[in-house]
Amino acid sequence: MQITLHKSKPNKQSRIKITGSKSESNRLLLLQALYPQISLKNVSNSDDSRLMAKALASDENLIDIHHAGTAMRFLTAYLAIQDGRTVTLTGSNRMKERPIKILVEALKDLGANISYEENDGFPPLKITGKTLKKQKVSLQANVSSQYISALLLIASKLENGLELTLEGTITSVPYIKMTLSLLDQIGVKSTFENNKITVKPMVQNIEPKTITVESDWSSASYFFSIVAISEPGTSIELEAYKQDSLQGDADLVNIYKAFGVSTNFEGNSMRLTKTDEPVSHFKYDLVHAPDIAQTIAVSCFALGISCDLSGLHTLKIKETDRLVALKTELEKLGAQVDITDKSLYLHASKAIKSGVSIATYNDHRMAMAFAPLALKTELEIEDAMVVSKSYPTFWDDMETLGIKLTK
Ligand SMILES: O=C(O)C1=C[C@@H](OP(=O)(O)O)[C@@H](O)[C@H](O)C1
Numbered sequence: 001m002q003i004t005l006h007k008s009k010p011n012k013q014s015r016i017k018i019t020g021s022k023s024e025s026n027r028l029l030l031l032q033a034l035y036p037q038i039s040l041k042n043v044s045n046s047d048d049s050r051l052m053a054k055a056l057a058s059d060e061n062l063i064d065i066h067h068a069g070t071a072m073r074f075l076t077a078y079l080a081i082q083d084g085r086t087v088t089l090t091g092s093n094r095m096k097e098r099p100i101k102i103l104v105e106a107l108k109d110l111g112a113n114i115s116y117e118e119n120d121g122f123p124p125l126k127i128t129g130k131t132l133k134k135q136k137v138s139l140q141a142n143v144s145s146q147y148i149s150a151l152l153l154i155a156s157k158l159e160n161g162l163e164l165t166l167e168g169t170i171t172s173v174p175y176i177k178m179t180l181s182l183l184d185q186i187g188v189k190s191t192f193e194n195n196k197i198t199v200k201p202m203v204q205n206i207e208p209k210t211i212t213v214e215s216d217w218s219s220a221s222y223f224f225s226i227v228a229i230s231e232p233g234t235s236i237e238l239e240a241y242k243q244d245s246l247q248g249d250a251d252l253v254n255i256y257k258a259f260g261v262s263t264n265f266e267g268n269s270m271r272l273t274k275t276d277e278p279v280s281h282f283k284y285d286l287v288h289a290p291d292i293a294q295t296i297a298v299s300c301f302a303l304g305i306s307c308d309l310s311g312l313h314t315l316k317i318k319e320t321d322r323l324v325a326l327k328t329e330l331e332k333l334g335a336q337v338d339i340t341d342k343s344l345y346l347h348a349s350k351a352i353k354s355g356v357s358i359a360t361y362n363d364h365r366m367a368m369a370f371a372p373l374a375l376k377t378e379l380e381i382e383d384a385m386v387v388s389k390s391y392p393t394f395w396d397d398m399e400t401l402g403i404k405l406t407k
């Protein structure tokens with residue numbers, strides 16, 4: 001379905017409630033399957049988290065995880081330790097292009113029984129669960145942190161725990177720390193020093209515990225963008241967020257200061273207000289927060305400022321090649337964008353073409369990142385329901401803000 005976004009002015013004040021972080025939810029759902037004493041509140045309503053929950057509850061021998069990357073990686077590790085069970089784990093066509101060899105090889109080094117059903121190094125995988133007795137493994141850490149989190153999530157269930165050696169520059173570090181922090185909340189002990197992570201085995205049963213998932217910061221990024229592009233005084237209140245977040249994308253508070261957005265935490269919500277003028281050039285390394293690259297690039301384009309974003313090497317293997325997708329779609333709107341395989345440079349431009357149709361490439365973040373441009377011009381978003389991968393009520397929330405759209 002295509003959505004037309006009409007040029008709109010957002011309400012002066014709005015309030016939006018966003019559901020739990022997809023990343024935290026997918027970790028906690030897996031931990032809940034391993035430790036049923038855990039109860040969860042504010043779980044993400046995203047397609048990816050629903051698919052994760054469904055897969056964990058399934059006793060079928062074929063599981064299709066569609067576009068859900070974290071679910072694919074986390075379930076590979078989970079199924080590898082389900083003794084005696086054989087499952088084929090597959091996904092969308094794009095999932096079959098997203099590499100998984102580093103994780104599969106690490107699991108195999110630990111003793112797992114996993115084979116590739118189609119192409120070497122890629123899903124679908126045939127996994128026969130067994131008890132893994134080895135404890136030490138090394139893996140490349142510069143491609144995706146999801147491989148590392150996947151191993152850490154099952155580590156406390158291994159007989160001797162786990163000792164990971166991370167090779168190369170570690171990418172997306174906050175996501176690894178999030179995993180360790182959630183393990184700590186359920187009583188699993190770990191250490192992370194330099195390039196070594198250790199996790200202790202859990203010998204006794206854990207105490208019953210309720211964990212409330214903080215709302216999703218990557219979803220919040222689109223509201224930071226809208227406030228940045230708005231008139232001074234425009235404010236949006238977002239629930240339920242805290243200053244001391246496990247999510248690396250909470251760096252948005254710091255980043256959007258450069259675009260004139262002030263953030264105030266009040267109770268369990270945060271209020272974003274447009275207070276200042278943006279900088280004239282923005283330079284940032286997003287190696288620890290790759291999911292907000294699209295939002296930031298579009299914000300800069302809307303504000304007419306140049307930006308130089310680095311640390312983007314993981315973007316090529318996400319839902320689509322996000323570097324190429326950003327360049328193609330921003331240039332349709334009149335931008336000039338230079339990309340390498342790990343960076344993006346947007347030249348400053350004032351004019352934004354009207355009536356352009358934005359392709360989304362099965363990538364929720366392409367649809368959502370471009371939506372704030374409705375404050376500047378009319379545009380169309382193709383295959384707009386792609387947003388449900390992480391944020392099913394996104395378009396309803398846009399309407400709540402006062403953005404006019406036709407479905
Ligand atoms: O562990 C996680 O929940 C995630 C890790 C990141 O992936 P990479 O480590 O592959 O960059 C991020 O892009 C993804 O959306 C979620």
Ligand SMILES: C=C(OP(=O)(O)O)C(=O)O
Binds near residue numbers: 291
């Ligand atoms: C990259 C993402 O998700 P995943 O890797 O879990 O598919 C994302 O949500 O931006």
